[in-house]
Amino acid sequence: MSRFFDPISQTVIEKPESIDPPSLQSLCRGGILQSLTLSNIEKVSDLPLPRSIKCTIGKLSMRDFHIDLERLGPKDHVRKCYPATCHLTGEDVLIKIFPKNTDFTLSDYDPSMVATFEEDGHLCCILLPTQSLAERIDKAKETGSNLEHSIIWQTITRILHIFQSGQISPVTSVTSASVMYHTNGHITVTTHAGDSGSVTAMEAQVDKPVYEAPEVLGRQDPDSKAHSWNLGCLLYEMLALEPAFYDRSGVNPFSVFMDIMQGNLPPVPPNASESLTDLVNHCLVSDPSNRFSLQDITESILLHNSKNL
Incomplete structure (x- = not known):
């Protein structure tokens, strides 16, 4: 007897194990989708097959996925977003459930979303798992490794692009938890969920990393150079595998604010390249x-790229 969770009915369903061999049609469909992967499921329409067969191959349903009860937690039910495995490709995915009349396009919602289908009055969205920069850093610490410098350069290039686009205010910070890596190679950035653009010195006295520039904490009309400080904090964290500014002692959070205002930066790890170390030291300067x-x-990124052609 197999047990699985049905996110539509919100119930656990038990079914006897099937002893019948899979049909030729299901084997062919699984083989095609394994070759394409869910990320490229739309390419089914390009296959030299009759239209009716292409529609059958590319039409997903909840029967194509298994939600493991052991992997579910309270937050999954609150968010209505469930970890699952695709029977067809063996890929780990997330299934997000919405009311059927939800109005959005895939690109509007999440770049990790690869497909949608309707079932029993609900819209089911298939997303590929993502990993935050904070999670990558934690993983590197656990394994005693470092982030690859190529990934670091890619990450700061993407964050820089976001800053230059004007999408984020100079008084709003980007944290390592808000930098997301997608399996399709995309890197996305969101602003800190609790950031209202009114950080004060007293608000910096908390047991968490601080990414705001001195002029942001002091409310001194920050400009885009506050982004440079924020990027420097993220770059340091990628190199040191710990934030640049947080209460290391655990007993004096006000010291974090003083370190930021006075430019007391912990040393960059010696394993960092000269170019990345130089960039950190030029970004984390208290005087804008x-x-x-x-x-x-x-220009530093362009110089690095030109040397590595």
């Missing part, structure tokens, strides 16, 4: 007039 601008950072 002496700090790298976003254009300066762009």
Whole structure:
């Protein structure tokens, strides 16, 4: 007897194990989708097959996925987003459930979303798992490894692009938890969920990393150079596998604020390349007039790229 969770009815369903061999049609469908993967399921329409067969191959349903009860937690039920395995491809995915009349396009919602289908009055969205920068850093610490420098350069290039686009205010910070890596190679950035753009010195006295520049904490009309500081904090964290500014002692959170205002930066790990170390030291400068601008950072990235062609 097999047991699985049905996210539509919110019930556990038990079914006897099937002893019948799979049909030729299901084997062919599984073979095609294994070759394409869910990320490229839309390419079914390009196959040299009759239209009716292509529709059958590409039409997903909950029967194609298994939700393991052991992997579910309370937050999954609250978010209505469930970890699952695709029977057809063996891929781990997330299934997000919405009311059927939900109005959005795939690109509007999440770049990790690869497909949708309707079932029993609900819209089921298939997302590929993502990993945050914070999770990557934690994993590297657990395994005693470091983040690859190529990944670090890719990440700061993406964050820089977001900053230059003007999508994020200089008084709003980007944290390592809000930088997301998608299995299709995309890197996305969201602003800190609790950030209202009104951080004060007293609010910085908390037991968590601080990414805000001195002029943001001091409310001194920050400009885009506050982004340079924020990027420097993220770069340091990728190299050191710990935030640049947080209460290391656990007893004096105000010292974090003082370190930021006075520019007391812990040393960059010796395993960091000279170019990345130089970039950190030019971004984490308390006086904005002496700090790298976003254009300066762009030039550093271009210089690095030209040396590695």
